[in-house]
Amino acid sequence: MTLDDVRALLRCEVLAGGDHLGREPTGCFAADMMSDVLHASSHGMLLLTGLTGVQSVHTADVADLAGIVFVLGKRPAPDVLAVADQRGIPVLSTAMSMYAACAALHDGGMA
Amino acid sequence: MTDETLAGPAADEILYRETFHVRGGDFEHGGDVATRVKAVLRELSIDPRLIRRLSIANFEAEMNVIMYADEATLDLVVRSAEIEVAVADRGPGIPDIGLAMQEGWSTATAEMRARGFGAGMGLPNIRRNTDRFAIESTVGRGTTLRYAVSLTA
Secondary structure, eight states, X not given: OOHHHHHHHTTOEEEEOGGGTTOOOSOEEEXXXXXXXXXXXXXXXXXXXXXXXXXXXXXXXXXXXXXXEESTTOXXXXXXXXXXXXXXXXXXXXXXXXXXXXXXXXXXXXX | OOHHHHOOSOTTOEEXXXXXXXXXXXXXXXXXXXXXXXXXXXXXXXXHHHHHHHHHHHHHHHHHHHXXXXXXXXXXXXXXXXXXXXXXXXXXXXXXXXXXXXXXXXXXXXXXXXXXXXXXXXXXXXXXXXXXXXEEEETXXXXXXXXXXXXXX
16 A cells, blocks of 8 residues: 555645655554654654644654554644655645544555 | 685774764754764665664664753774764763663653653664664663674674
8 A cells, every 4th residue: 555545545745755646655653752752663654643733753763664644634734744744754644633543544555 | 715705804904983973952852863864874874773773762862862851972883894873961960770671761851752752662773673773771870782783793
């Protein structure tokens, strides 16, 4: 499943890094605690979170994640999106809840 | 193979060194130093798996300074055998290091948790992602972390 498939499945708006939607995440990690993401995610995963601070982008960068989907229609501030664009990190936003987005990705075949 | 062909740079020879500064309380820039170090290591063609481990350790250490200390230096030293980082802060220090090393133990405030940190996983995460880890702290003065990843394993 590519990030573009994720975009369609979760009816996402693409907020940054739109040139990289061909990436195939190796799996998904859903959390608001970035320490948990740093602790337990692995390379290439998609991050689902409701945390819109710049630390979510740094976490995706540092942990080599495939991209970020913000749930509940949340949108980071423009300066946060600028950092994501600069680092080549795709940022998407879905109106779905964390639970509904996880369930949809699981049903869609995401590891 | 002769001894001559085996002789690379000495294991303790410094290939790269840079010191970065981290300001306490500066949440807006929390992660800048870890990502700058990551760019340096990429430039040096270090194995991406090692870069990931060290970058996670650096990010946690940087956020610890931002959350708890006044300021710190992060000293990066790349040798052919290992990459060593020393993070020395001026701050309150840690009264009970054993407790601080326990997963889930935390003194974080609501603001820190709202940033996605302060879950009590920082120091354990640094230790988990590095091959060598040491911590020294003096209450009222500050804390110094030293950790390294091996390039020879």
